[in-house]
Amino acid sequence: MSTSLVIAPGQGTANAVSTSGSRTEIQITPVAEHTLRLTLLKESQKQIPSNGSLVKESWGGATRTLAEESAREIAAGNFRITISWHPMSITVADEHGQAVQEFGYSKDSGVLTF
Numbered sequence: 001m002s003t004s005l006v007i008a009p010g011q012g013t014a015n016a017v018s019t020s021g022s023r024t025e026i027q028i029t030p031v032a033e034h035t036l037r038l039t040l041l042k043e044s045q046k047q048i049p050s051n052g053s054l055v056k057e058s059w060g061g062a063t064r065t066l067a068e069e070s071a072r073e074i075a076a077g078n079f080r081i082t083i084s085w086h087p088m089s090i091t092v093a094d095e096h097g098q099a100v101q102e103f104g105y106s107k108d109s110g111v112l113t114f
Contacts, residue, residue, distance in 0.1 A: 023067050024041070025040070027039040036079050038090060040105075
């Protein structure tokens with residue numbers, strides 16, 4: 001299984017996910033049976049601008065889009081995704097509930113861990 005996390009330009013900074021009115025949105029797009037794409041965007045930004053770094057620019061529409069809310073678990077393709085917002089963390093598990101990838105994001109430092 002593979003998982004990728006894409007952070008839009010400007011999102012990887014200390015103030016990117018803030019309480020100053022700009023909420024964060026997570027778009028979830030199953031790409032293949034064992035691949036999932038997670039995209040973090042400011043709520044007002046609907047896509048990542050093209051800079052030529054991705055060979056394939058379109059993965060189809062997101063099947064789920066979540067704005068900041070309470071923690072929850074959702075299913076997407078063969079994956080179970082648990083999202084917590086404060087602090088931001090995303091756990092991707094297989095269909096049996098076994099964690100395959102974990103992401104954490106610090107609003108204070110702008111550091112993404114995985």
